[in-house]
Amino acid sequence: MNPILTALKKLTEDPKYMSLFTLIAMLLIFYPTTNYAFNPYFLLIITLNPYDGKWYSFFINNNIIFTGEFAVKTLIFTTILSATALVSIKISQTLTKNTLKESEEEKNSTKIIQHWKINKKIASTALILQYLTLIALIALTFLVWYGMFLQYTTTFLTLTRYSIIIISALGILYLLHPILDSEETLSQACLNIISNIKEGYQEEDIKKIEQAHFMLYILLNHTLSKNMKELEEFNLEPPLTTLYLALLQNEKEPLNRAKTITTNLLKAINQKKTQDILKNLSEIDKKLGDVQELAKTMEISVHYPSLTLYTFNPSKKTSRLKTIIPLITQIPPAVLIFLAKWLYYTTFQL
Known part of the structure; x- marks a missing residue:
């Protein structure tokens, strides 16, 4: 060429x-x-x-x-x-x-x-x-x-x-x-990444998990803000931090549970089902409670992107x-x- x-x-x-x-x-x-x-x-x-x-x-x-x-x-x-x-x-x-x-x-x-x-x-x-x-x-x-x-x-x-x-x-x-800014395209991209993450994944896959977690946070805020006026009072960061740490544990049981919840969240975003999103977010505390306790004990914090900088506007x-x-x-x-x-x-x- x-x-x-x-x-x-x-x-x-x-x-x-x-x-x-x-x-x-x-x-x-x-x-x-x-x-x-x-x-x-x-x-x-x-x-x-x-x-x-x-x-x-x-x-x-x-x-x-x-x-x-x-x-x-x-x-x-x-x-x-x-x-x-x-x-x-x-x-x-x-x-x-x-x-x-x-x-x-x-x-x-x-x-x-x-x-x-x-x-x-x-x-x-x-x-x-x-x-x-x-x-x-x-x-x-x-x-x-x-x-x-x-x-x-x-x-x-x-x-x-x-x-x-x-x-x-x-x-x-x-x-x-x-x-x-296509919800369908970006949520499907996240699904593809999550579905390919398996126990014993390599170090380079951590970056892919970070990208999927980053995009999930943006998509959730966008989808919920259209249907929930009280979103400002609803803090997404604690449950998503737990979900992210579970994906990073690289152990079969917490990894599979985290993958299932993440997949369900992305499918609910794609289908624009707010109630399903809230339901799956509540599942994080129930199914990943051990990871949540670990995060609190170790005082782990995860950086989240600025919603002002990373605006989402499909129009x-x-x-x-x-x-x-x-x-x-x-x-x-x-x-x-x-x-x-x-x-x-x-x-x-x-």
């Missing part, structure tokens, strides 16, 4: 490299684009006011003089932003389709969970940073519009342009990632809307301060 094609294949297979490449590419695209569309040029006029004997320096934004040209520049930026967003969505659809197709093979069960985990972590981080930058953009717009810290206005405008670059690049990065439209909103919202503030806020002045005396 062609070395370039091989490198590109590896790039798309590893979400981390794909994300880094995408982010750099978007920064390289939006830096010159925003520099062209939102880089203000000021006409400086210095005049003396004979009534107070002070000199005034007026900075008039050239965009107010060449409004039509600014409108064309803004339209070009919007068109490039829309085009890259559409291309990213198309690539995301292809990546999603290919990844889910590969996950149908039992040997790729670990791979689909790993891909989901990395993609979700990167995408969630990008989304959080995008909204934080949007808040900064709105704050900068407020400062410029109301003429606060006039001596820093040009600096604020530069920071505003950088904010637009960051929001755009992070938004495209989010849109590019495949949407793998593709809702997922994409989250990042499209900042992409659209950033344009009005940019127009507001790069066009409408056309004048400010400073006074001085000779």
Whole structure:
């Protein structure tokens, strides 16, 4: 195979490299684009006011003089932003389709969970940073519009342009990632992993158990939160810690009991049967009480993923809307301060 094609294949297979490449590419695209569309040029006029004997320096934004040209520049930026967003969505659809197709093979069960985990972590981080930058953009717009810290206005405008670059690049990065939030696919992947765990398993299988346990926690929270308003009062961590430790014991009896409960939980998730989930969770205390006592005695704690970072949203439209909103919202503030806020002045005396 062609070395370039091989490198590109590896790039798309590893979400981390794909994300880094995408982010750099978007920064390289939006830096010159925003520099062209939102880089203000000021006409400086210095005049003396004979009534107070002070000199005034007026900075008039050239965009107010060449409004039509600014409108064309803004339209070009919007068109490039829309085009890259559409291309990213198309690539995301292809990546999603290919990844889910590969996950149908039992040997790729670990791979689909790993891909989901990395993609979700990167995408969630990008989304959080995008909204934080949007808040900064709105704050900068407020400062410029109301003429606060006039001596820093040009600096604020530069920071505003950088904010637009960051929001755009992070938004495209989010849109590019495949949407793998399928309860059926991920629960089946966990089932495949658990069913292949047998007494006397090797050290490398521990990582697979960790992945299945990680995904089980995410899926349970997602499924129960849709049907139980009091989920915040229901702590999943103690029973799942017991279940996890039972799977790690590598002894026939506790391992088989833990496998049975885990399998039943995953089947209930797949079938969206909340009552069956609660029933099987209660079975953990009854059937794995000895493991639970061991965990308490040894004061063992298990790390659980952040539900803010590892959100689960099967709706593709809702997922994409989250990042499209900042992409659209950033344009009005940019127009507001790069066009409408056309004048400010400073006074001085000779």
